[in-house]
Amino acid sequence: MRELGGIARVHTSRYGDGAAHLHLFQFARPLGMLQLRGSNLPLWDDVLPRLPEEVWAGSARTIAAAMAKGGGTAHV
Known part of the structure; x- marks a missing residue:
């Protein structure tokens, strides 16, 4: 996610639902x-305006490629 630029921090949360x-x-x-x-x-995900699909897809490709740098395959 940091590969996108303009990202201060990446927060990770986990939920198990018991x-x-x-x-x-993330x-x-x-x-x-x-x-x-x-x-x-x-909570801000519900408030902020939606990104155009092409921006969303481009971000997903950038994140997948960065994650695959250490080995593996980027699937988007």
Whole structure:
């Protein structure tokens, strides 16, 4: 996510819902948006305007490629 530029921090959260499985979420906090810190970051996803599909897809490709640099294949 940091490969996108303009990202101050990447926050990781996990949720188990009390059963034998795991939900893992990563949230990128934009540079300079301190109001998004902590538990507020996931809530902003409901408030901020949606990105155009081509921007969203381009970001997903950038993140996948960066994750695959250490080995593996980027699937988007």
